[in-house]
Amino acid sequence: MERSYDVAALGELLIDMTMNGKSAQGNAMYEANPGGAPCNVLAMLEKLGRRTAFIGKVGDDIFGHELRQVLGEVGIDATGLVTDSNVRTTLAFVKTYEDGDRDFSFYRNPGADMMLTKDDVDADIIRSAKIFHFGTLSMTHEPVRSATIFALDEAKKAGIIISFDPNLREPLWDSLDEAKEQVLAGLGYCDVLKISDNEIQWLTGLDDYTKGVEWILARFKVRLVTVSLGKSGSMAFYRKDPDTSGYIKAEAAPFLQNDTIETTGAGDTFGGCVLNYVLEKGLDDLGESDLKEMLTFANAAASIITTRRGALRVMPQPSEVRELIAGKL
Secondary structure, X not given: OOOOEEEEEEOOOEEEEEEEEEOOOOOEEEEEEEEOHHHHHHHHHHHOOOOEEEEEEEXXXXXXXXXXXXXXXXXXXXXXXEEEOOOOOOEXXXXXXXXXXXXXXXXXXXXXXXXXXXXXXXXXXXXXXXXEEEEOOOOOOOOHHHHHXXXXXXHHHHOOEEEEEOOOOHHHOOOHHHHHHHHHHHHOOOOEEEEEHHHHHHHHOOOOXXXXXXXXXXXXXXXXXXXXXXXXXXXXXXXXXXXXXXXXXXXXXXXXXXXXXXXXXXXXXXXXXXXXXXXXXXXXOOOHHHHHHHHHHHHHHHHHHOOOOOOOOOOOOHHHHHHHHOOOO
16 A cells, blocks of 8 residues: 555644743733644654644634644644544643743543544554554543554554554553553554653663663564653664564763753654654664664754744754754754
8 A cells, every 4th residue: 555644643632731921910821832742743754854644633612623723734634633522622731840841730531632433543544654653642541542552453454663652641540550551552562662761660660771671672572662861862772673682772962952941842852753764764774873863863853842832833943953963053
């Protein structure tokens, strides 16, 4: 089948209500930024010249209409985006601390993204992609959990690369035991894993990130694992044959910014750059220098997004990333 999309993703599309100063009365002001991890990843890929498509659900409300419009603005194919008049678009209020870290309050009980059903999923979009990307916000509840598993099964049958970002948001789960169960289920499908330092520790119980990745590689057939380390940069682990224990490892330093505002979307920006590299190089013969090059570009792009509010609409241009790497930005 012709692969008309480079990457298709399924999951949440929502509004990030991000703190943006205080009013004259001293009240916190919030800016409505389009967001949702899977679409942030696709938005970065669009900036890198890739053809993308999204599968998800929004409400028939002002935010849902705006989000559909934004996908068109950034170039993401919204054919698979369903509108539901019976439920509201999900909102995530984001409190930002001085160091750029965040705390989330979700208005999602239920939100439209949770109500995506198996019948809503356009399997032709998945079968038409080179890579299928997903996270666990579409695995917290039914019916979207079954819709996600259906999409993953379709991707497996189509023989396409599957990318997974657990993107753990503890308040959205009934229990962390259930969250762990679903993350492990996702790992059973994926070829490319993007995971954060704290997620590795939570999942494996190991403080050493390398040992944590080895724990994952010993149990699942993941080909490429990238670990985002925040202000400490990132690591990558690659193995040509998923049935062997040997791997190649690389690390890359961060690009720290003096004007960081918030870190929303940084991991998604990083993940989009990783998938772009996989599209360029494939998964069959990567070396340490390849991994280092991939991580360096991804770290630089993620660094730039921390200087902007939101993510989906403001992903960096490739030229900006190259200039930062060259020390010219």
